[in-house]
Amino acid sequence: MQFNGRIPAAIAEKFARVIPAGEEIRISMASDLTLDRQFGESYIAVTDKRVAVCDAASDAFAIELAHIKEPEIEELFGSGRLAMKTDDGYRVLLYYTKSLVPEFAALCHAIRDLTQGRTPVLPSEHESAWCPKCGAPLPDRGGVCPLCLPRWKVFKRLISLMKPYKTRLVLVMAAYFVVVGSQMGPPYITKVIVDDVIGKKNPEKLPWLIGAMLGCGLLLLAGRFVAQGLNCWLAARLVADLRASLHTHLQGLQMQYFNRRESGEIVARVMHDTNELHGFLFEGLPYLLVNSLSFIAIGVVLLKMDATLALLVFLPVPLLVGGGGWFWTRLISLFHKRGSSMDSLHSILSESISGIKSVKAFSQEKRRAAAFASKNEILFRVGFKIDSTFIGFFEVMSWVMSLGVAAVWLFAARRICATPPTLSLGTLLAFVGYIWLFYGPLQWFTSIFRWMTHAFSGAERIFSVLDSPPEVYDAPDAVSLPKARGALVFDDVRFSYERGKEVIKGISFNIAPGEMIGLVGRSGAGKSTIINLICRFYESDSGLITIDGHPLSKLKLHELRRQIGIVMQEPFLFNGTILENIRYGSAEATFDDVVRAARAANAHDFILDKEDGYDTWIGEGGVSLSGGEKQRVAIARAILYDPPILIFDEATSSVDSETERSIQLAIQNLVKDRTTIAIAHRLATLRNANRLIVIDDGRIAEIGTHDQLLASDGAYAKLVRVQTELNQLKSRVWE
C-alpha cells in the first residue's frame, strides 16, 4: 500500500461530500480491509483540518482535527485499527490487517503531528509486505521474494566473488572439459576395436587402441583429480570468505537489524546457508557442469554415428526428465514435513535435557516420554515414506532406461543381421556404452536444479545481510573526541523501535560532568532506551543528544563508545579466563592494572579463592560464576576501561543484599569524578545520586534529589511508598 496512492473516482466523490472544496488532501491511504472488516479496501484522507474515511459500500465520514485529542493505533488479534480519542469519546476509523501495521503506525504519527500543528513527515519508503514483481506475500517484510529469485543474478555475484581466484577457476573449467572428453573416448575406441580389429582380423592397431583406452582412463583420473581438487579448494575458499565477510559485517550492523531477527536465524545465515552453498558448489555445480557437457557431447556423437538409433535412445528422455520432476515435487513436500518433524523432535529433546530438573520435580517423565514418542512416530512415518518413494522411483526409472536399451538392441540387432548389414556390431556396442552415460544423469537434473535454487536462495539471504546498512562509524564531518568531560544533554529527543510506536516522547535534560544521575521508573517506561541512545546503539528519531556540546551523530563512533563504560544487569562474559574478560576492552592493560581494577571492584579476593585464580576459565565448559561474581568482573572490566561516563543498568538487581553491598562499594570506587547514570529498581541504591530523573511512559515525570522528590509527593514518592510496603510485606511473609 502506498501513501498518497491513487484514490478511485467513486471514493474521491464520496470524500468530496465531507471535505469542503479547496481543502487539499495531504495524506491518503488505502487499507486492506473494508469498514466491515472484509478483505477489500477502505480509504482514509487527511487534510489540514480533518480526517475522513470511507469504502465502496459506505458513505464517507469525517472528524475535524480540532476535535481529536489523541490518534491511536490499536493492535488486535489478526488485525489492527486506527482510532481517535475525541472531545466526545472514542471513534474507530478503520481496520487493517497485520500486513499494514507499519504504514498505519506512520499515518497515526502524521495525524498526531497535524493535530499538534507540526508538519507531518511520512517515511519516503517502506518495507512492503508483498513482492512488487509477482504480488506474492513476502516471508519477510521488505525481503527477497523466493518465488522471483533471480538465479542468474545470484550466480553472477557468486562468480564475481571468485575474481581473486580466476586462474584456478579457468583451470578447473579446463579440467572438467578434459574429464568429459576422456569419458567420451572408451565407447568409441570399443567400436573401432570391434569393427576394425576383430571384424577385419587386423591386430596391428590393437596396442595403439588399448593404449588410447588406457590413456583416456589416465586422463579421466588426472582430470578428475585436478578438477575436484581445485573445485574443492575454490568452494571452501569462497564459503570461508563469505563467512568471514558475514561475521565482520554483522558486527557493524545497526542494532535495529538484530531486534528484528532471532539470533538463531542470524547464526543460520552464517553457518547453514554457507554450508548449503558449499555443498552445492562442491558437489552440485560440478555434477551439473560435467553432465550437461556430457549430455550435449554424447547426443551429438550418437546423432553422428547413427541418427535413427540416436532417436531411439532419445525416446525415454521426456519420461526420465518428467518422471524426475514429478518425483522431486512429491519428495520436496515430504522433505519439508521431515524438516518440521525433526525440528519438533529436536525441541522436545532439548527441553527434556535442559529442563530435566523441572521434569523430575513435577514427575513428568512419562508425559515427556509420550510426547517424544508421538513426534518420533511422525518422523518415522515421514522418513519411511521418503525412503519408499526413493526406492520406487529408482526401480521405475531403471525400467524406463532399459526400454531405451531394449529398443536399441532390437533395431540394431536386426540391422546387423540384415544382408547386407546396415550397422556394425562396434557401433551397437558404442551405443550401449554411451547410453548409460547419457541416461544416468537425466533423472538427477531436476533435483540438481532444485538444489541450485535452494543454495542460491541461501546465497541471496547471505547477500541480503551483506547489503544491510552498517552503523555509520565515521560520518564525513565526524569530530574526534579523545577524552570527554562527560557533559550530557538531551534536547526534545523522540525515539521508536518500531515505526509509529514512540517509546521516548520528547525528553530533555542536562547532566553536568561528574554528576551521578539515577533513572527511575516502571518497567517499560523507557529508561534502558535512554541508555541505548546515549551509547548510540540506536539513532533518535528527532531531537538532539550531545556530549560536551558535540552531537552524538557527529562523533566518531569508536571514540564515542570509548567514552562510555556500561555494566548491565546480566553482564555478558565471553569464553575465556577471568583475566581475559577483565581485559576485554583494554587489551594493552598489564596484569598489575587488571589486579588494581579487580581490587577496586571487590573482585580480587574471590578470584584468588578460585583454584585457577585469574586463569579460571569462565563461560561454556568453564567454571560458572555466581551473579554477584559476574557483576564484579564486569565492574572490574569497566574500571579498567576507565571511561569518563559510566552507566549501570540494573547492575545489582539480581544479587542478594550482601553481594549488593559489596558491589555498591565497588561502584563507589568507580564513580568518583565520572558522569554516572544508574538505573535501579531498588530505589535505596540511588540515594547517593545527585539527582533522580523519573521516567513515565517515555516522558520525564519529575527531576530532583531524593529529598526534593519525596517532599513533592509525586510519582517518585509513590514508588518509594510502594517499595517500602513491599519490603514490609516481604518481611512479614518470611517471618
Add this chain to the structure above:
Amino acid sequence: MQKPEREFVLLRKHDQVVIRFADGGDELPVRLTWARPIYGRGCEVSLLDEHKHEVLTLPGLDCLDVESRRVAEDELTKRYLVARIKRVIHAEAHFGNRYLHVETEQGVRRLAMKDPARNAIWVTDDRLIVRDSLGNRFEVPSFSALDPASRVELMKVI
C-alpha cells in the same frame, strides 16, 4: 470459573464498550479479550481497563444478559480477525516457506507462512489455526469438511 458477584451491564458508547455496575459508580471503558484466544475461544472473557488491568473475568458469554452479550459478541468479533478458510485454491512450499492461496469467508487471500511447526496449530484433530508471516490469522474450522482437493493442497504444506 464463577460468574462475578457484582451485577453489571455492558454498553456501547460511541465505539467503545463500557461497563456499568449495578451498585453504582462511574461507567468504565473496558477492553474485551478472550483469555485463551486459540484453544479456548468462546470460553473465558477478560475485561481490562485502559491501563490493561483486569476489571473482571467471565466464565463465558452465557452469563451476560441479552443486550450485554450482544455488545460483547460484537466487540470480540471486531477485535479478533480470524478468517475462516472455505477452500484452499493452491498451496506450495518454496525454500522452507509455505504459500497458500485461500478463499475465506472474508474474501480471497494469499499468505506466506514460515515454520509450520510453530505457525500451524491443530487446536483439535480437525480444527487448524494458521498464522502467516505477518501475524494474520486464518482458521480451518473443520479439516474433514473441506473439499478433497483443498485437503490435498493443505497437506502438501502443513
